[in-house]
Amino acid sequence: MTPTSSPVPLPLADAPRVRADAARNRDAVLCAAVRLVGDLGADAVTMDRVAAEACVGKGTIFRRFGSRAGLMAAVLDGSETGFQERVISGPPPLGPGADPLERLLAFGPERLRQNLLHGALLEAAAAPHGRSLAAYSFGVLHVRYLLAEIGVAGDLPLLASALLAPLEVPVVRAQVEVQGLPVERLSAAWTDLARRVVRPGAPRGGPAPA
Amino acid sequence: MTPTSSPVPLPLADAPRVRADAARNRDAVLCAAVRLVGDLGADAVTMDRVAAEACVGKGTIFRRFGSRAGLMAAVLDGSETGFQERVISGPPPLGPGADPLERLLAFGPERLRQNLLHGALLEAAAAPHGRSLAAYSFGVLHVRYLLAEIGVAGDLPLLASALLAPLEVPVVRAQVEVQGLPVERLSAAWTDLARRVVRPGAPRGGPAPA
């Protein structure tokens, strides 16, 4: 797929040469982890199990992925990348081509669905305490861009973060799984929220801080 | 059962009589936990340490508090109760007596401060995955009430939850401790958010502007 004209995939400046066995093991571990997560669900997967499945020592996993969260983040990477691609270059209204407001109103429910779909995995991939940083910061960046495009004034980074916060996995999980609210209702409430935030009227909002 | 007219303070219908030693141990454990959390911080406190400090077996702690999170919730209880009292019956603008909007705008920053102050403890008190249910549902209830009082129309429970979500400990911790944003800026952004949400203009939402 990648149009690299070189035999080895992009040595990338002075990338410290990766030993062949290391790469092989990394792949084996990731592969085993993906399979196990698919079969048993993220929170039933233990590191020892992954190690055994990949025929690899436990230490190897931790050296390559740092922690359980790191491994889960790697497992998650595929679908998360797909999501980001759909946002960046997919068809409207999620992708470019639609009005920024439309794109925003499409983004929330889509992110919500994504969060519910991969809930366990996303939580497992969250750093010790906090959300999965990569996924989160992409969302903030995108929403912030859309808000600017729409012409919203104010502290855009924090406004974007505030719009994303109600979609966080623990929040929506509690609402859906504990309170039993239907997903459509969450979606509707979120778009309502977004419209309220975006709605013109300049409530105050000083000039955006640097 | 029969309304037992016993001399002990409020047996509460048919409360199963609590054995004296059980109560004593419970107190000892809680006391030790409070002290240790105060001295070392919530995440340096292990169950074994608490057990040793309270001169009690580890099993006893788990029987009484269910889990580490349960114990931490009990430790947290004091300050959380204090916070709720200030909201329910304290002086304005947080307490009753001020306009609902003023109360709302006071509530957010106060909750924010509370969350930053007891961040570690609040996270430790959160159930396996999710927020501390008691604190959260109180906040939702209160904000929901204020929104109704202000005359906001729409899905109030979810709107309230959406207003509270950006104040969640993991979110604000990341913003303050990782990104280094000043607390005042978070406060300002939240009140801006609240004003936007409350601002009249009926974007759509449900009918019944009460």
Added chain:
DNA sequence: GGAGAAACGGACTATGGTCCGGGAATGGAT
């Protein structure tokens, strides 16, 4: 004082994460 129920406590298990001695891959020298 005795019977029965409840609680105690610490050994035990499960799991994430660390450490370090042994060993293989790599690149250069012969």
Added chain:
DNA sequence: ATCCATTCCCGGACCATAGTCCGTTTCTCC
């Protein structure tokens, strides 16, 4: 091509900690 020195990696024993289990102890009520 072979061999050697270096470097990095491997793997599983080891540790810390949350949570469970069950024989023993202690309380309560009659």
